[in-house]
Amino acid sequence: MNLLVPTERGLYCPVGDFHIDPSRAVPRAIVTHAHADHAVKGCGKYLAAPDCLPLLRHRLGRGIEAEGLEYGRSRRVRGVRISLHPAGHVLGSIQVRLECRGEVWVATGDYKRQPDPTCRPFEPVPCHVLLTETTFGLPIYVWPEADEELQRIESWRRRNRERGVSSLLLVYSLGKAQRLLASLAPDLGPIHVHDAIAGVNAAYREAGIELPTTAIDPPSAGSTVLTVPQAVGTRWLAAAAPYETAYVSGWMRTRRRRQQRGTGRGFVMSDHVDWPALMRTIRESGAERVGAMHGSTAEVVRFLREQGTEAFEVRTGRPQLDPATIDRAESFDESPASSNAPAHPSLGEADDAADDADDGDDRPEGV
Incomplete structure (x- = not known):
């Protein structure tokens, strides 16, 4: 079962019918953080960490329909249960955990393992399939303390x-x-x-x-x-x-x-993982399969396969922006999104109860 598939609009979950970090406007979006190459204007509904919401509204406009889901709290969206976990990249950055019929996938978004006084630290999340960023996915990238x-x-x-x-x-x-x-x-x-x-x-x-x-x-x-x-x-x-x-x-x-x-x-100070932290994260996840997203994907996949790990590249429609280009978008494109976006079904209902077996037919009202 492929819980996430790459599309021209970004990572898409067919079971839950939502996107993660879409590159274009979609009806339902989970946003891993508020950087310009991850948070796009015009989506019908946004789901993010609560401390990401002020940043999303600052960048996308006060009129967006955005909801926060507390870290670690699960929510069922159609046949898939989702939860958000700290990524340590910037304030409000998250990893997205998806579970369906006993299989767990994690999309890391951007993340780092170094301490940062302004955001929650990265939290390792065990999974069967890990989709990890590989922005600095070469052994030459080792950060100083x-x-x-x-x-x-x-x-x-x-x-x-x-x-x-x-x-x-x-x-x-x-x-x-x-x-x-x-x-x-x-x-x-x-x-x-x-x-x-x-x-x-x-x-x-x-x-x-x-x-x-x-x-x-x-x-x-x-x-x-x-x-x-x-x-x-x-x-x-x-x-x-x-x-x-x-x-x-x-x-x-x-x-x-x-x-x-x-x-x-x-x-040398980065808000992304270096090579040692990338490899550590993959080990700690216990993942049987690893997808490499953004940056040095081919090099990471080749290395992991040589080590005996099933690995693959994940290519979506999200542009590979130069950091200066990202900053230009953040710095000088602050016009608010339209508040007249069409209404869309919600991204599910919060659920902290014990996880029942998902059969694909458990669809909350309004989804």
Whole structure:
């Protein structure tokens, strides 16, 4: 039984008649997190983690019909039981567990295993079939300890401040910016954020995440500025001159990527799993079959097959966006979705009771 099948609109569950992270508008969507390449406008109904809802409404519009399902609580949708589990990627990120007739599938969405003060940590979920992201699915991608890389950032900030030079940290507006903001030392001068980041910060605070207060006046020499890459060279940053820039991303693990970004310095901090954490996750899942999604899928599948694991590539219509492209969508495409979307059946009824055997005919009212 294939509980999930790849389609041009994204992962589709035929039994439950819903999509996970659709790339186009669909009647019913489960959204693993609010990044622009996972959450699209125009869907009839959205289901997500409760702490993801403020971010979805910030990105897609207050008028969307979105419902939160508590972590670990199950819901029956037609013949399949679903539950959402923390992914550790960004605030509100989830893995989707599907169970039908004794078979369990898990779609990880994007995830990481490093600590992050702004979101719930990743939770291993045992399953028969695991569909995992493989964004950094090559052995060259091994992350330094998060605390060690943060200390490198702080040393760089300190040296810059002593010289009267501003520190521009180029980050994604959703996730990386808040993770850094919650971790940076407050005694190295004021911290300024780009408007796109400020908007996401407000959604984080609405979800109950405490973030430090940021400066509201224009940045000046010696400041620390968290900004999206597209703002470099704009009038807003002119007041911060002179400044040094550094990109904060897993892509900074390779020199070629640093050169492509046009920045002399890069800090290796990612909201995705590296190679060791990817392999650890696969082992801990106990999965008999593994599907690789996004990134280095062919390389991961080949390696797993060599190790004796049944593996396959999962190709959907979701675009493989460059991180800067993702940020551009998040930063400058904030127009709300139409509130006139047609009504659609719900995504099932909550159910914490013991799981009865699913026979495919257990269809809640309204689905």
